[in-house]
Every structure is written in C-alpha cells, then in structure tokens.
Amino acid sequence: MNDLQRYLAEEFADDYSQGRLSRRQALKAIAGLAGAAAAAQMLDARAQSTPAPKASSTPSGNAPAYQVAPDDPAIIASGMRFDGGDAELRGYLVRPAEGGPSPIVLVCHENRGLTRHVEDVTRRAAKAGYVALAVDLLSREGGTGANDFDAIPAVLGKAPPERHVKDFQAGLAATKALPFARAERVGMTGFCFGGGVTWRVAAGVPELRAVVPFYGLPVAATEVPKINAAVLAIYAGRDERINANIPAIEAAMKQNGKTFNKIVYPDVDHAFHNDTGDRFNAAAAKAAWQETLLWFDRYLKTG
Numbered sequence: 001m002n003d004l005q006r007y008l009a010e011e012f013a014d015d016y017s018q019g020r021l022s023r024r025q026a027l028k029a030i031a032g033l034a035g036a037a038a039a040a041q042m043l044d045a046r047a048q049s050t051p052a053p054k055a056s057s058t059p060s061g062n063a064p065a066y067q068v069a070p071d072d073p074a075i076i077a078s079g080m081r082f083d084g085g086d087a088e089l090r091g092y093l094v095r096p097a098e099g100g101p102s103p104i105v106l107v108c109h110e111n112r113g114l115t116r117h118v119e120d121v122t123r124r125a126a127k128a129g130y131v132a133l134a135v136d137l138l139s140r141e142g143g144t145g146a147n148d149f150d151a152i153p154a155v156l157g158k159a160p161p162e163r164h165v166k167d168f169q170a171g172l173a174a175t176k177a178l179p180f181a182r183a184e185r186v187g188m189t190g191f192c193f194g195g196g197v198t199w200r201v202a203a204g205v206p207e208l209r210a211v212v213p214f215y216g217l218p219v220a221a222t223e224v225p226k227i228n229a230a231v232l233a234i235y236a237g238r239d240e241r242i243n244a245n246i247p248a249i250e251a252a253m254k255q256n257g258k259t260f261n262k263i264v265y266p267d268v269d270h271a272f273h274n275d276t277g278d279r280f281n282a283a284a285a286k287a288a289w290q291e292t293l294l295w296f297d298r299y300l301k302t303g
Helices: 003-017 023-034 036-049 116-127 149-158 161-176 193-204 221-226 246-255 282-301
Strands: 075-083 088-096 102-108 131-136 181-191 210-214 230-236 260-265
Touching: 003 023, 003 149, 003 193, 023 149, 075 116, 075 161, 088 116, 088 161, 102 116, 102 161, 102 193, 102 282, 116 131, 116 181, 131 161, 161 181, 161 193, 181 193, 181 282, 193 210, 193 221, 210 282, 221 246, 230 246, 230 282, 246 260, 260 282
Parallel strands: 102 131, 102 181, 181 210, 210 230, 230 260
Antiparallel strands: 075 088, 088 131
C-alpha cells in the first residue's frame, strides 16, 4: 500500500474500533485497499485492543441545513466540467456574485467524495471572496453520485496519489482561464483524506501560495523542498495517529526554510470540522475556519 492507502485503511480500523463502522463495513472498505486477509487481520488486532460496539455509517448526504445555501445571493454556484487529459473531469465551482476578479481556492473532499457538505464548504470560501473549485476525484468512475457510498474510500485509495494531483492541476488550469479569477493568487484546503491530497498538491503545483490541510497525512520530508506555499496545518488534539506526524513535517519545513504554522485544537477528534458527522465540534470548527480565511486573506489577498 502507498501512504494514502495505509492512511485510509488505518482510518477505517479506527472507525471500527470506535464504533462508527460495523465489522462488515470496515472489512469491505479495508479489503478494497489491502485485500480480505489483511483487512481481517487488521480488524482482529484492533478488536483485541479496543472492543468495537455495533455501528453503521451515515452518508453525508443526510446533512443538516447548509451554512451557505446554494441559492445564496452573494454567490454563483454551478457544476463544472473540464479537460483532465485522459478524461473529462467534474467539479463544483462557486464564485462571488459581485466584484472580482478574485483569488482561487481549491477544495479537496474527504474519503467519501464530493458530498453536499464539501459543496457547502466550497460555497463558504466563495462567500468569503474567493473563486472556489472542489474537484470530484471520482470523475473517472462516473462521479461521486454514481458510486456506492461505502465503496468510495477504496475507489479513491486505488487511484495513485499522482492522479489526484494531476486532477487538481487540471482543475486549476481551467479555473485560471476564467475571467473572474485571479490566476496568480491560488490556495487550497482539504479535509482528512483531502488534507493529505492538499499536502501532495502543494508539493506538485508550485504556483500555490497558501494551503490549509485539515488533519491530513503530510508528504515525505524529501518532498518538502518542492513546496512554495505557506502552510497552515490544522490538527485535532485527540487525533493521535495523524498528530504523530507533526514533529517530522514541522522539522522538515523549518529545515527547508518553508513557511509553516500549526494549530492543534484540544479535546476534539479527527474530522471535527465536518458538521454532518458525529465528531463535529462547533466551536473548534468555527475557530479553524476563521483561521483558514485569515491565512488565505494574508497570502492570497494582501500577501
């Protein structure tokens, strides 16, 4: 498994041990990445250390009211199709209804694809004054809506990380060509799996000026010299698996003279920003989003 596949497999094992996935659901998800035997071994090991109560996953499609409605008069939102080289790709594009041209913010979804929640986050970025594009990394598989909800993480994991980077490169190229976008001012944010992709796009797309990965698996230290963006890394205090990577990436960023800051929100869990999930923490989510916008404002609007 590559590092993102391992991240996904471990996340499903954590969800199983903490009761957010049933054994059947976790087996299905991990087996798609590592095979059935490895999946069973991983879950058995977790079960011995942390008994798992019964649980079922809830699609993000059952979301509460939006923070920014699709028909909010301050924004213009629409689906977007663009050339990905070997395929037509899909995304969700939102821009301010007035003013411009505006800086660009790319948004990467979690391991469940381009859900209504991620569309809402994209609208929030647009309402803050950015041309925001969320790329559907399942475009080649027919799009998020065409896939079985529980199978999506394995589908994403089977694709090499390089494909995800190239898809965002294609989305950025299409967005930069729009008359209401400031092509030289580009940032990116992403969540969980999308936080890991954000790190990799930062290393693969040198024109990014600012990125905010939420609890994402960082790139290897050897990739850090390729990063030009100012990085604000958001973490959850209880997210020990991801937080174990902080010392190494912080040291690598410092050693290479990169702009790096981190914020660890205490007493909250991985995925605390997702207001459609059971780990949502309203106070931390609000604070983290405010810090995200301040970071983008600093490096995309005035930096």
